[in-house]
Structures are given as structure tokens and as C-alpha cells.
Amino acid sequence: MQGHQQRAEELMSGTVKGERQEAVSGELESHAVGKNDGPVVYAAYLKMEHSDENIKFWMACETYKKIASRWSRTSRAKKLYKIYIQPESPREINIDSSTRETIIKNIQEPTPTCFEEAQKIVYMHMERDSYPRFLKSEMYQKLLKTIQPNHNS
Secondary structure, three states: OHHHHHHHHHHHHOOHHHOOHHHHHHHHHHHHOOOOOHHHHHHHHHHHOOOOHHHHHHHHHHHHOOOOOHHHHHHHHHHHHHHHHOOOOOOOOOOOHHHHHHHHHHOOOOOOOOOHHHHHHHHHHHHHHHHHHHHHOHHHHHHHHHHOOOOOO
């Protein structure tokens, strides 16, 4: 059980085998809809906490970075701005005004890294705040029970 728990914690915290957030980003996104239920359960937990905008923004940024078409990237950047960055937006994320202003300046000609600083801030919020609560939650404990090997058989 300890190995599974450690792996789950490493996956969710972004420190698998000492690697940092950048290396785990793709793994987290691919597992969110794949075999591993950890990120899905974490997202459900955040929704229960009324703070799922953070994981949704983070995942949307991962998808955004892969957009090759300039037109599509501009369209998606404006959509992300309206949903997550614009003050009083439906899922406004908690970022500093300097980061917000930089995004506003770059939104007309957005690069794949346009939201990178905001994504890092949101990741830190999750890592420091909601993720430790998630690890203590009943929801996480149930997840651990589903992935631990059955020693009784």
C-alpha cells in the first residue's frame, strides 16, 4: 500500500522520481481521461470544494500549448481569457495583477507560452492549498483502497 500511496502522491504533486511540474504535466493530462483515476478524483474533489477552476484552467493550458495554428491559438487564448482571466469571469482564477496585465497585453498575438506564468501560479495554489486537503479527504482514501493490492486472497 505504501508504494501505491507514494506513487499517487508523487503523481499528483508533480515530483515523480524527482522530476518537476513540467515533466509531469503531460502525464497528469493524459491520465485525467485515461487509466489512472487520481487526477479525475482530484478534479471531482475540487468541484466539491467549489474550486475546480484551477485544475480546469491548468488542463486547458496544457491543451492550449499544443495548438499549432496561429488562428486557432488566438481564438482559444481569447476564450481562456474570458473564462478564467477576465475579472468577474465565470471561473476567474486567483492570479496577481501583473500576470493578468501581461496576458492582456499578449492576447492579440498569443504565443504557446502566453498563459505559462498564470498556469504556474495556479499549480502552486493547488500544490500548497487544495492538494494537501485532498490527500486527507475521504475521497482520496477511497481511491487508495481501489488501487492497493488485495493481500487477503
